Amino acid sequence: MTKSKSTAEESTEAEAPEGGTTEPVSEEKVSDGMDYEARVIEPVEEPEPSETDDAPVEIPEGHVLIRYVGPADAFDHKAYQFRGDKPVAVPSEVAEELLTYPFERFERV
């Protein structure tokens, strides 16, 4: 704690230790006045995998994975919704329709 030298210069801010000290510095140790304590950092447990949009797409029998690579943000074909580049499992006959769809672009994954 230090005292302000002029009453006209009293600061309204919280007092903070200034650089240097009025106490003689020991030649044996130099301390910045802070207390440190050793901490053991526990290893972080990996979270259990949960069902998310990044989960692998399950492919039922007779289906193939198709990805929309056209310019639209979203493409809907019958009951199938293509959003971004997320692949969708569709029946083989539907895949043939999509792969030959005019003016849009699909690819097999």
Place this chain on the structure above:
Amino acid sequence: MATPNVQNIKIGQGEIWVGGTAPTAGSDPTDPTAGTPSDINAAADSSFSAPTSGGTYVGFTNGPANLLYRPTFYMVETEQAFAEVAVVPTGEEASLSFTAQEITYVNIKSAFGQATTRVVSGPPAFNAVYVGSKPVVSTAVVTLISRKTNLVGYFIATLYQGYSFNGATIGFERRAEVKLATELRCLADLTRPQGDQLFQIVDYPANPT
């Protein structure tokens, strides 16, 4: 006496694609030519049907396609010299502006910018463009290919992150076709090296094989 080359006089329109994937950036963050240099874009085939970066062809355009680049400098002036003695770049802007005549949902979205598109195969089939309060700015690769005057060689300009700066007006008129005036301004791509964050222009002296 130096000999001018008439082959270097460029006349001809630009073909534009919106979308696709930008060429891979160089490995040196301070120099696009150092390390593994930045990839260059190219026409994918001899018919100039598309660039290797991909995208959707804009189609018919009207008027010039203007590629604008304008830097801003801070200039230090002194009493001892009439002109500035030092300059420091402090800003820059780049954009590609064109007028699309094919009114497709892709071109409408490119012109409006803050829009989301949806295609439904139907029945009934439709292409929808949703606009209003979209909080995210979507950017796209924008590519222009222009063949040289004698049809040997071409220029290709690739903007890495273009976004519609001014929106657009669609005019429905009995006496004239709809024209979509589009300006796609460059957003700096900070994943790319300094000096290669807005766009690239490549001069190919020969046609693709």
